[in-house]
Amino acid sequence: MSRLDEFESYRSKMNDRIGEIDHLGIKRFYNLDTNAYHDAALDGKTKELLGLVASMVLRCNDCIDYHILQCVHAGWSDAELFDAFNVALVVGGSIVIPHLRYAVESLDLAREK
Amino acid sequence: MSRLDEFESYRSKMNDRIGEIDHLGIKRFYNLDTNAYHDAALDGKTKELLGLVASMVLRCNDCIDYHILQCVHAGWSDAELFDAFNVALVVGGSIVIPHLRYAVESLDLAREK
Amino acid sequence: MSRLDEFESYRSKMNDRIGEIDHLGIKRFYNLDTNAYHDAALDGKTKELLGLVASMVLRCNDCIDYHILQCVHAGWSDAELFDAFNVALVVGGSIVIPHLRYAVESLDLAREK
Amino acid sequence: MSRLDEFESYRSKMNDRIGEIDHLGIKRFYNLDTNAYHDAALDGKTKELLGLVASMVLRCNDCIDYHILQCVHAGWSDAELFDAFNVALVVGGSIVIPHLRYAVESLDLAREK
Amino acid sequence: MSRLDEFESYRSKMNDRIGEIDHLGIKRFYNLDTNAYHDAALDGKTKELLGLVASMVLRCNDCIDYHILQCVHAGWSDAELFDAFNVALVVGGSIVIPHLRYAVESLDLAREK
Amino acid sequence: MSRLDEFESYRSKMNDRIGEIDHLGIKRFYNLDTNAYHDAALDGKTKELLGLVASMVLRCNDCIDYHILQCVHAGWSDAELFDAFNVALVVGGSIVIPHLRYAVESLDLAREK
Numbered sequence: 001m002s003r004l005d006e007f008e009s010y011r012s013k014m015n016d017r018i019g020e021i022d023h024l025g026i027k028r029f030y031n032l033d034t035n036a037y038h039d040a041a042l043d044g045k046t047k048e049l050l051g052l053v054a055s056m057v058l059r060c061n062d063c064i065d066y067h068i069l070q071c072v073h074a075g076w077s078d079a080e081l082f083d084a085f086n087v088a089l090v091v092g093g094s095i096v097i098p099h100l101r102y103a104v105e106s107l108d109l110a111r112e113k
Numbered sequence: 114m115s116r117l118d119e120f121e122s123y124r125s126k127m128n129d130r131i132g133e134i135d136h137l138g139i140k141r142f143y144n145l146d147t148n149a150y151h152d153a154a155l156d157g158k159t160k161e162l163l164g165l166v167a168s169m170v171l172r173c174n175d176c177i178d179y180h181i182l183q184c185v186h187a188g189w190s191d192a193e194l195f196d197a198f199n200v201a202l203v204v205g206g207s208i209v210i211p212h213l214r215y216a217v218e219s220l221d222l223a224r225e226k
Numbered sequence: 227m228s229r230l231d232e233f234e235s236y237r238s239k240m241n242d243r244i245g246e247i248d249h250l251g252i253k254r255f256y257n258l259d260t261n262a263y264h265d266a267a268l269d270g271k272t273k274e275l276l277g278l279v280a281s282m283v284l285r286c287n288d289c290i291d292y293h294i295l296q297c298v299h300a301g302w303s304d305a306e307l308f309d310a311f312n313v314a315l316v317v318g319g320s321i322v323i324p325h326l327r328y329a330v331e332s333l334d335l336a337r338e339k
Numbered sequence: 340m341s342r343l344d345e346f347e348s349y350r351s352k353m354n355d356r357i358g359e360i361d362h363l364g365i366k367r368f369y370n371l372d373t374n375a376y377h378d379a380a381l382d383g384k385t386k387e388l389l390g391l392v393a394s395m396v397l398r399c400n401d402c403i404d405y406h407i408l409q410c411v412h413a414g415w416s417d418a419e420l421f422d423a424f425n426v427a428l429v430v431g432g433s434i435v436i437p438h439l440r441y442a443v444e445s446l447d448l449a450r451e452k
Numbered sequence: 453m454s455r456l457d458e459f460e461s462y463r464s465k466m467n468d469r470i471g472e473i474d475h476l477g478i479k480r481f482y483n484l485d486t487n488a489y490h491d492a493a494l495d496g497k498t499k500e501l502l503g504l505v506a507s508m509v510l511r512c513n514d515c516i517d518y519h520i521l522q523c524v525h526a527g528w529s530d531a532e533l534f535d536a537f538n539v540a541l542v543v544g545g546s547i548v549i550p551h552l553r554y555a556v557e558s559l560d561l562a563r564e565k
Numbered sequence: 566m567s568r569l570d571e572f573e574s575y576r577s578k579m580n581d582r583i584g585e586i587d588h589l590g591i592k593r594f595y596n597l598d599t600n601a602y603h604d605a606a607l608d609g610k611t612k613e614l615l616g617l618v619a620s621m622v623l624r625c626n627d628c629i630d631y632h633i634l635q636c637v638h639a640g641w642s643d644a645e646l647f648d649a650f651n652v653a654l655v656v657g658g659s660i661v662i663p664h665l666r667y668a669v670e671s672l673d674l675a676r677e678k
Contacts, residue, residue, distance in 0.1 A: 484655055485655055488651055488652050488655040489652070492648050493642065493644035493645045493647065493648045494645050494648040494649060498611065498614070499648070499649075499652055501611070501615065502614065502615060502618045502649060502652045502653075503652060503656060505615045505618060505619050506618050506619060506622045506652070506653065506656045506657070507656070509619045509622065509623055510622055510623070510656070510657075529606065531606035532606045532607050534606065535605050535606045535607040535612070536607060536612075536615060538601055539601050539602070539612055539615045539616060539619070540615075540619065542597055542598050542601040543616060543619045543620070543623070544619070544623075
């Protein structure tokens with residue numbers, strides 16, 4: 001099981017556990033989060049790329065994994081994703097480099113699935 | 114003079130001053146930053162939107178002003194920009210709200226120019 | 227008009243403008259944000275203090291102004307608020323000091339209202 | 340050994356190592372940090388909750404583990420902690436979600452101890 | 453009065469106000485902060501440069517003003533400070549650029565005093 | 566193999582992979598990053614210490630590992646590095662403590678190599 005599969009499995013297990021808690025505010029936040037990436041004035045594909053770059057500059061590896069999978073599913077090519085990685089790198093600086101390494105590995109793992 | 118004009122004037126004056134310093138590393142960084150938003154695998158228009166959302170989640174008002182102006186110039190509509198603001202808000206949380214207010218005001222000022 | 231009044235006036239004006247935009251995701255986020263501070267398992271008074279400390283460690287002056295006003299309204303004393311400021315200072319470090327100065331001034335202004 | 344026990348064991352080992360270094364500034368910072376959570380104008384129980392929310396919005400898993408254990412020890416109920424998690428989620432945004440999953444798991448592990 | 457003088461005047465006024473509060477934790481933090489920059493294994497001059505770069509990557513303008521003044525007083529040359537600015541820019545990315553502009557202006561103002 | 570060796574091995578493998586991608590912007594960023602730490606107005610030894618403190622306050626463990634190794638190679642003593650750790654701790658606050666523990670362990674591992 002790749003680390004991407006482990007992430008998805010843990011994410012799914014804990015989101016189920018959070019669902020059990022049944023906290024109205026938290027449930028609504030989850031809905032809001034899901035809806036933010038649906039087609040609207042901007043299409044969902046573009047929004048996933050926005051989510052990916054935001055995750056990289058905020059340096060959140062789990063968020064990177066999630067949005068890499070979504071971006072691959074939405075049809076972004078490697079060349080386009082590398083361009084987005086470059087924007088994140090320039091905006092966020094060398095502190096983003098460990099997350100760039102992580103994102104490139106995640107992308108390679110996502111392509112193998 | 115709107116605060117957007119003041120920002121552009123100060124930005125221009127200080128970038129000139131930084132140019133005078135003639136530091137090789139800093140000059141190269143400026144070039145890298147400019148080039149990151151040129152058409153490549155991703156077009157420049159999409160990249161400007163990535164830069165805007167990154168600026169909002171990192172909560173940098175001057176960066177928001179800069180990318181709002183670029184996004185308006187690149188042809189993004191208000192409805193599309195509001196959708197991008199929403200992604201930034203959901204990713205970054207209520208701490209982004211003061212920057213959302215700022216971004217909406219900057220957008221209105223940019224449309225009046 | 228104190229800078230606290232100016233903040234409230236600008237905040238109100240721009241929130242009205244954002245309301246006009248009528249973006250479903252943004253409107254729901256605003257509702258979620260408001261509801262998060264209502265009495266529930268934790269009372270609203272405690273939640274406002276949580277919001278204040280979160281705003282200080284994230285170093286957002288507008289958020290500090292908002293939560294200072296809410297905390298004063300909720301009945302927290304100066305001595306209690308100074309204790310909360312101290313937690314924020316220790317967690318967030320000297321980088322929080324400019325925001326501590328700001329928060330103390332905001333609190334003094336809020337008491338004068 | 341749960342990951343919470345591993346955290347406590349590593350934390351204890353490395354704090355001992357840091358104690359050996361005997362750096363006056365670092366030692367005083369540790370004392371200041373401990374004292375910030377003692378009963379004063381605010382009681383220690385409330386301060387631990389402030390520390391937990393600050394840790395969540397700053398997205399530090401080790402700090403979350405530490406404050407979850409302190410909050411459980413101080414007598415906060417699950418329902419109260421979920422409310423605090425919700426404040427952190429709304430303030431910090433979806434970037435906090437991986438830390439929410441982590442915090443819920445830590446809380447479950449802490450209850451089993 | 454330059455903005456650097458205004459900063460020093462406000463900083464001094466509010467630190468006096470915070471002194472009046474006489475909160476033991478906050479007072480000790482201020483002492484710890486002052487002592488961290490004294491000559492020890494590292495000399496104070498080097499430590500001020502560390503404080504400046506930390507302030508730039510954390511993007512705190514007031515902290516930049518404070519450490520620019522300390523660095524000028526400690527004897528760092530413009531060329532050395534520009535090199536430090538460059539490290540901050542590369543580590544922190546383009547999001548640091550507005551703070552680079554600010555720091556260059558602060559340095560120019562500090563040289564004129 | 567210590568975790569420091571694992572870090573170096575993973576870093577090397579993924580930087581090779583990123584090199585293969587052959588993205589002009591990313592390659593130039595890597596060059597800029599390397600050059601920022603070369604002897605210039607400031608010597609490379611001082612710049613590595615700046616990079617280390619920046620990495621600690623930005624709370625990036627991989628960056629800490631990299632700069633610890635560079636600082637040891639550049640000839641900084643333990644006592645000097647502990648002083649730098651203290652500056653990072655005071656600037657960044659208790660949220661830095663987990664990274665202080667990590668940095669002390671990395672330094673001990675680096676000395677054993």
